[in-house]
Amino acid sequence: MPLEVTFLLVFGWFCCKSIAVPQKDKIYVTKGSEVILNCSNKTVNGIRWSRMLYGDHSRNFTIYTDGTSINPDIENKDRFKILKDKSRGKYQLIIRNISEYDEGEYRCSYFQDNIFSAYDVSLRITRYPSNIRFLNENKAFISGKEGSELTISCLVDSGDPPETLSLQSTDGLYIVGGPGRINHSLRLTYHSPRINFTCKAINRHMTVPLISKVQLVVKYKPRVRLKEGTQLTLKEGGPLVLTCNFSCYPDQHNISWHHPSYDVDESINIFRDIRMLEIYPVTKTHTGTFTCKVINEVGTGTARIYITVQYPPVVNIKVSRMDNILKLDCIPKGLPNIYTFEPWEHTSNTGQHIRFLNGDQNGSLILNQTKQESILQDTGIYICSVSNGITDRNDKLRQTKHTAISCKGPPIFGNKIQAVKYGTFAQTTILNFEVYSLEEVDMVIKDGFNQQKFVVSEIKEQNNISVVIHGRNIYVEGFNIKIKTKPLTGEDFGNYTATAVSHFGNTTYHFTLQSASLPLSPYNNLYRIIYQRYGSTIKLWTFSRHNARTTIVHALFDDTRDFILCTNVFKNKLGHSNFTEVLEVTTIDTSRLSGAYVSAILCAVCILTIFTVAVFHNKWGQQKVLPDKGKERRCRMKMEHKCNIGYQVG
Template sequence: MHTFILKVQLLLILHTLGIKCLNTFKENTTLFVDNGDTFVFNCTCFSGNESAWKGPDGNDTVLTAYSTGRKINPYLNIPNIFIYGNYTIGKCHLEIANYSTVNDGIYECSYLLSGNLHIQRYNVFSKRPPKNLKIMEASENNAIYGKEGVRIELKCTVKTGIPASTLFLSKEGLTVSYGRSDILLYQFTPTRLDHMQNITCYALSELLTAPLSQTIYLDIQYGPSLKIIQQTNESNIEGESVKLCCHSNSNPNVHYIGWAMNSHELNSWRQRGRMKVDGTRKVFCLRLSPLYRNHTGNHTCIAENSIAKSNSSIAINVLYPPDVKVSYKISDERITLHCIPDGKPDSYTYYDWKHKSEFNEDIRTIHGTPEGQLIIKKSHSRKANEDDGIYVCTVFNGVPDLQGNFHQEGQTFIESIGKNYKPIEMYILLS
């Protein structure tokens, strides 16, 4: 056997001795073969001493001599290897019948041609599909757990096939990473929008009839996101009802949700004991019935889970009819009365003043200013008590009172004593 190996190595010895005149040409080819196939490699040869085949024999590093020319190594113990050819046409073929994984390796043909050394190397592998694909961080129920804003790294592994398969990671059908290796990484910072989304790792190979894959879902924890919806008429008129509903979205679900105004809690719900709260959404409503003017202000929904505490506010502006007061100022020349309404909205229409007797009998109607002022000039020719009586101011701001009246009144009483006047402010009357 040693003699045969020496003959096979003769080409390299010749190359060494003729180093000044010989050139070396190398060619590498990678091939993938189906198990059970018969495969033929071609090599140039014009005589037995100018070509040789070498190949694997259970050793990954050292190649074994297969033949010189068409003469096969008598010590070669590989039953499915055949060497044949024709020196006349310059071909020496190496045939592997019924190919299997034990035939994987490097096959090398060396030959001399026109004073140059040619080396043809074939890297041959049996085709194998990928297997054992797995997303490493997945739980038994195929979930990946994370928290909003905290970076996640996914690692998909596979026992890669031959030829190498291509790994893909897709999120809701959109490819986010890919590569031709046995490990594929994907890093991202999740938000609440990623909760319950699917991520799939799959391997594509020509040897697979369907992709090798695993799908997981994301379980992302996040604090409450709040949205307030007013479910009743938004006019917010005093005496009517208002329903405010706070819609919370969080994972895990909230263990507290409540309503407050000016830091004072109005109503709330708390998870008690081992009470289980499923899902991510909760709705908690506040009803203000009847609505009063002191409900004007910011109403705040507060919600809390194990991740964070959140709040959201809505401004309630209660509309109500004016309370009307009448002020006055007396001088030697005139009596000036001012109508002072207090309501929402604070845009008012003032009607003519009414002058009545102390017995509430109508005396006259007097036109005042658009700003609600009435000026009565004194006259020496008039009787001393002619201007005595009740003065009534009537105001409108478009909002009815609880009895449905749109016009609100305020009044005062003025009484003369000799040439002097004794004004008396009256209590507010609504009509």
């Protein structure tokens, strides 16, 4: 270095009046480029360029130039050049083919107006930021649990000049920071389960920023909702379908249905995030709260629905007795519990309708049993009918319940009670009585003088009898009582009382015993046979005093004889009599008989018939026969299982 330059430098540092604070500037260049460092635009003395390396904490400067002279001791001195235009006050240091070695602090020092001044320039090689990233990133995702505090941090390896960082998100966030790092803190909520963040880094020498993206995923426990809502009303017997919708992150690892009293079948299908619970048929046991429970690693989510199952009433009957009052309470239990009661039905024990009875609005029926003679009539089946608008599985709207009621009252005589009974003089007679009673009864027969009469034996048989119950004729299980008398005398005919005696009371009715006889045997009978060819059907006409009857007997065959037993019967209340005749019929070929021959036979039969009628009419015309609608006349044949018919072949 020239001596004058060294002397000037020493003189400037130690002999000047004052030292001005250096001005500072910073210049960024790229590798291999050329840079011009300007010093002053004024005429100055003792100007020079010196350099301090980066990282040199001793602050030692190396002199690069003195005026227009380049220090020959510096490295790569050929890349340095001084441009000086004193008239214009310019003093420039030119550095060509910039490398990292050239970075540092350059100082231009000079004297001006006896003041030592300096101009510092920081020469930097431009470096772009790199390795932009999000802290705690895992495959472009950052996760956290709902309700927690989370900081989103974007990092970058800074460049030179320093970069500017920006952070924006899909939920409207936009912040600027850096260099090197930018942070954003937020509380995680279910309402923003997924947020996309974009971080950008750029400096003034970049045209395209560095970009990094990440998605914030909020882990939250299952949010569960039932498609059908929180309440549902169904009818018993129908289907129940519940749909459990849910969302969660991460995915569920367990889904289940629960009911306080019903064991839910877990063999149900899951379709994506929907689970269907199907129950058929629904019963009243399904009433209650169904819960869909979904579990993931964050927690448990549930949804509940209350199921109301409407069902037809289940009916019970409560029977209460107090003094002469019988009370029946119809007690239904169904849903809805608003009931419509139909009239009570009273039937016999065998199901025959007796009557309808109106109860009160609450379904109660009161029977006032103050009449002793009619208490037994209240015995039977009482049916309560009620509805609440819900049909059962058989689509039946009315539901019923029945109860059997036994009322201990006096016996009731059957409908076949007769005001007049008949007997035969000097013969025993059977007197028939039908009595309805809940227990065995005894019959007491008394005459007009209240004296028991002529009973020889008594036979009791249980049988279905017809009685009048509350004005209707029905059949009930009662007693058929047969009383056999001694041989009747003239004094035995007259008025009597028959009393049925039981522990629950007595019932009496009056009758008259009159004298009568058996009916006469049938008479005035004519059996007329019309012959036809063999293989034809025989028609038999039976004539009597009262009417005629035609009977088809059977078909005759060639060379056969038939024996036909025909019986005519008369019957009255004391018994019956009959007339029997056997006819022999032979098959002939009617084609061989002349018309005159057949006519002669018919005339003979007619004359014989007229004679027979006249004889019987004179003999029995004066005898009395009781009129009876029960007269019966029949022709019985063996081929119909009741007649004696002989059949012989040739």
